[in-house]
Amino acid sequence: MRIAFVDGGTYYHHATYNDPELKVFFDRNIYVLDLPEADLSDVDCLYIASRQNPADLVVARDVIDAFLASGKMVVALGESHCEQWLSNVDWMPGVTNFWWWLTPGEDSGLRLNEPDHGLFSYITLDDATWHRHGTLSVPPGAKSLINAIEGGSVLYDDSSSSGRRIVSTLDPCYHHGSYFMPATTGFLKGFLPWLKQGAPASM
Amino acid sequence: MINILHLRAVSHELPGFVKSLHARGIRSESVRDISSKELAQCEILLIEAHVDQKALLGMKDGLTACLDAGGTIVFNGQLVYPLFDSVGLFQVASGRGRDDLIIERVNEHPVFDGVDCYDMSLRRGVAGFYARGANPPPPEAEILHRLVKDGSPIDWIWQRRQGGQLLMHSGNTMWMYLDDKTSAARIAPQLLDWVCAGAPVTDLENC
Numbered sequence: 258m259r260i261a262f263v264d265g266g267t268y269y270h271h272a273t274y275n276d277p278e279l280k281v282f283f284d285r286n287i288y289v290l291d292l293p294e295a296d297l298s299d300v301d302c303l304y305i306a307s308r309q310n311p312a313d314l315v316v317a318r319d320v321i322d323a324f325l326a327s328g329k330m331v332v333a334l335g336e337s338h339c340e341q342w343l344s345n346v347d348w349m350p351g352v353t354n355f356w357w358w359l360t361p362g363e364d365s366g367l368r369l370n371e372p373d374h375g376l377f378s379y380i381t382l383d384d385a386t387w388h389r390h391g392t393l394s395v396p397p398g399a400k401s402l403i404n405a406i407e408g409g410s411v412l413y414d415d416s417s418s419s420g421r422r423i424v425s426t427l428d429p430c431y432h433h434g435s436y437f438m439p440a441t442t443g444f445l446k447g448f449l450p451w452l453k454q455g456a457p458a459s460m
Numbered sequence: 461m462i463n464i465l466h467l468r469a470v471s472h473e474l475p476g477f478v479k480s481l482h483a484r485g486i487r488s489e490s491v492r493d494i495s496s497k498e499l500a501q502c503e504i505l506l507i508e509a510h511v512d513q514k515a516l517l518g519m520k521d522g523l524t525a526c527l528d529a530g531g532t533i534v535f536n537g538q539l540v541y542p543l544f545d546s547v548g549l550f551q552v553a554s555g556r557g558r559d560d561l562i563i564e565r566v567n568e569h570p571v572f573d574g575v576d577c578y579d580m581s582l583r584r585g586v587a588g589f590y591a592r593g594a595n596p597p598p599p600e601a602e603i604l605h606r607l608v609k610d611g612s613p614i615d616w617i618w619q620r621r622q623g624g625q626l627l628m629h630s631g632n633t634m635w636m637y638l639d640d641k642t643s644a645a646r647i648a649p650q651l652l653d654w655v656c657a658g659a660p661v662t663d664l665e666n667c
Contacts (some may be wrong), residue, residue: 266514267469268538268550288514308510312492387647435538435632436552436592 258330258455261285261300265309269434273306273445276433282449292317301450302330307428318342325420330456333400335390346424347394349409355388367411370404375457377402379407380447385412387440390426398433400458409411414458423456463503464655467491469510477635477648485650488523491515496522502531504655509537509633517541522567527624532659534651535626536633539595547618548596550630554610561587566603567664569617571634571651577605579642590614601628602664619661627659 262283264270273279274286285294289309293316297303303324305314314321314337321342325331333339333346338349357363365386369377385403392409395401396415401410412425429448432441451457464491466481466488481488489498492510499505499522507516513637516523520543527533527544538550553560561582565572592613597603601618615634618626635648654660 264514267510268508268513268540271513271540272538290515310492310512359584359586409584436556437588 258301258303258453259299260304260449261287261297263287263289263303263305263309264329265289265306265313267308267434269308269431270306272434272436273430279291279445279449282453289313289317293320295320297324300324300329302332302456304332304452305334305337305339306430307334307336308431313342314339324361325418325422330421330423332342332423332452333425334430335426336431339424343420343424345396345415345418345424346422347396348426349392349394350393351389351391351405352356353388353390353409357388364406366406368404368406370401370410371414373404373460375399375459376414376448376451378457378460379451380444384440384443384447385427387427387432387438390428393424409453414456421456462656462658463490463501464506465494465498465502465504466506467508467511469508469512473508474633474636474638475643476638477633480638480648484656486652486656494612495519496525500525500529501525502526503529504531504659505533506651506655507533507535507537509631511537513537513539513541513543516543527620527626528622530623532625532627532636532655534629534634534655535595536629537547538593538630539628544626545600547628550593550595551612552593553607554591555613556588558587560607560609561592562591562608563590563605563614565605565667566613567666569604569664570662571647571654572604572615572665573646573650574643575646575650576643578647579640579644580605580637580647583637583640589632589636590634591629593630595628595630597628601626604664617664625659625661 340346399415401413403412415422429441432438496519540658594612597616601616604615637644638648
């Protein structure tokens with residue numbers, strides 16, 4: 258899988274992309290303002306890192322749609338309001354509990370929904386557990402890989418229409434690039450090798 | 461009227477802070493809607509930590525001209541592009557544990573008057589919200605806060621010989637504590653008091 262990292266120019270995107278342990282998984286860096294004019298013929302996957310300015314991606318919507326229409330893959334991570342620039346995404350805001358882990362025995366509220374999915378050969382639920390920024394409705398035909406107990410998904414795999422989308426409300430790049438929350442580093446160290454291997458859906 | 465501009469980021473702006481800006485008549489613009497020329501004309505710039513630094517790098521001339529004309533820039537965040545000559549790029553602290561990220565004051569400054577370093581260091585007992593490393597200062601800069609453990613200079617102020625001053629904070633926006641129920645909530649209003657007074661240069665008092 259040839260992966261392009263879509264970079265919003267922030268410090269956390271810079272830190273994530275340039276992390277020597279992660280950079281090996283990316284084939285290109287595309288500054289988000291260059292995306293509308295980018296030639297993506299040598300790319301199989303657009304990795305749209307978390308916490309982007311949604312307005313920048315709305316401008317690139319035609320390019321993203323065409324990329325998917327050619328059968329390719331888009332990874333849309335949290336806090337970038339992808340419901341504004343990725344069709345068929347329904348995001349529901351929720352109250353983010355940043356502090357749940359301070360209470361002994363407290364439940365994160367996340368559940369594996371497809372434990373036999375190929376991603377879970379690379380990460381565990383603990384690697385995806387920090388907090389979530391709302392939840393997603395799962396499009397018909399898509400598979401939620403991680404559910405929230407209040408309903409909805411925090412990460413799903415959708416091949417139900419043109420191309421393939423991995424959509425999540427998790428924001429690993431922000432926290433990894435801020436050197437904050439070790440689980441996010443664990444997530445990326447598993448998620449990116451999985452992606453690089455072609456994102457196998459089965460184990 | 462002082463020409464103050466709050467440069468908005470792409471996400472996670474604190475609504476309470478934006479409200480405080482409006483109450484004081486301070487202009488707030490997205491980095492996408494501003495030009496290098498407009499930056500050059502500002503007397504005071506407040507820059508959010510989540511700003512697109514790559515976009516700012518393309519407007520470095522404006523940042524430099526703002527300072528050269530005697531302006532003040534308050535920069536938040538890990539500096540990863542060379543926006544300011546003589547300022548180093550972010551270096552993460554040597555440790556990431558609770559004890560590695562405790563803050564101490566080196567020099568008093570009106571922005572931090574009455575703010576307890578304990579309240580900056582810990583929120584609900586968790587360390588690291590304020591800063592996890594430093595943007596290395598030029599030798600003439602005066603350190604305001606550093607990490608106790610490794611000495612990382614996380615807040616500093618630099619009176620440039622060429623004119624202007626840079627107040628640097630190498631973590632999340634220094635006004636993020638606005639709604640806290642601790643002394644750290646004083647930072648945001650005191651920062652705005654200071655900039656609305658023209659960001660006067662003060663003789664710093666060593667702690």
